[in-house]
Amino acid sequence: MAYAEHMRTPLYRDERFLRIANQVVVVALVAGILLFLYSNMVTALRTQKEVPISYDFLQDTAGFNLGESTIAFTRTDPIHRAMLVGLLNTFKVSIAGIVLATILGTFIGVMRLSSNFLVSKIALVYINVFRNIPPLLLLIFWYRAIFLKLPRVQEAIVLFDPVFPVYIANRGLFFPWGTPTESWYSYRWILLGGFALALFVAHRLRQHGKRTGRMPLVTLWFVVILLSVTVIGYVILPDPLEIVKPALKGFNIRGGGSVSLEFWGLLFGLVIYAAAYIAEAVRAGILSVDRGQREAARALGFSSFNIMRLIILPQAIRVVVPPLISYAIGFTKNTSLGLAIGYTDFFAITGGLILNNTGRAVETLTIILLVYLTISLIASLILNMYNRKITLSH
Secondary structure, rough: OOHHHHOOOHHOOOOHHHHHOOOHHHHHHHHHHHHHHHHHHHHHHHHOOOOOOOOOOHHOOOOOOOOOOOOOOOOOOEEEEEEEEHHHHHHHHHHHHHHHHHHHHHHHHHHHHOOHHHHHHHHHHHHHHHOOOHHHHHHHHHHHHHHHHHOOOHHHHEEEOOOOOOEEEEEEEEOEEEEEEOOOOHHHOOOOHHHHHHHHHHHHHHHHHHHOOOOHHHHHHHHHHHHHHHHHHHHHOOOEEEEEEOEEEEEEOOOOEOOOOOHHHHHHHHHHHHHHHHHHHHHHHHHHOOHHHHHHHHHHHOOHHHHHHHHHHHHHHHHHHHHHHHHHHHHHHHHHHHHHHOOOOHHHHHHHHHHHHHHOOHHHHHHHHHHHHHHHHHHHHHHHHHHHHHHHHO
């Protein structure tokens, strides 16, 4: 009977229909406004300045060199490859920075709740100071006041010489690096097998821990197995990598790998800034766990380390992950500040070099907007999937 009455309800009174219809109308209205603005802009450019919207310039020769590149790049390569270089540079500093900021923020957050007065106050000062300093100021400070004050190349600091020489100078960090040999392709399969084996063992250890109630150090065993397979494969195969050591030649350091000071300045500045916010999120997550569980675990003989690792953090992570998603996305977008210290990330290359050389403001800015929007949406999707997984599993 109720179903029959529901079927006779007019559409304009059906809450489900109205909910969907309102969303459709809003989306159509926003899309119409954006389409109108875009059409008006294209028409104005064609009629007034005779500059049609076109992305053919992406195939043109770049005509400039880049100081830092993850892949091979020369001035004769097309513009779209320069954009790819910038995107990879952005990913490089973003991934490394998010991992380091999460580790440092977690450490500071745990310090903030320490029963030791001095440790707790040090963490409090760190959080209050670096949360209230603009990130751009931190970048400039680390780059100009710290890294640019390093010794010149001729007076570079040399560590671990001659086994693993590392040069630290005002032009960057130089270290030994390997170039692939003929056996490298076989070595890649060994690395892939080691990674799969480490994942399998970690999964089995986690299942064993859930059954027995004594969770082993899963991450530690994962790293140990992966490193063991890596070393064994390197010993078995005939030199899959030819290690090239850096050396001082003339007025520069040649050979090996290098990382620019601009990278370190951007990385250190953003990590220190983001870790202050992550520390507060970690502190809030830990405080959300009932103190009775900590006391019960201590009564059962758990050490403070195991209480934090096995009881507190697994429950606190449900509170920590949602704000961590926002901090990770914000970290990626803040890498565009690297333009101020000369780091060639995606924004610096596309919105700086390419825009100045081609004059294609509308096209380049549109590409920048779409790329950062795509990165943010993908990162948000992945982290939200992880958040739902840990929420359901707990």
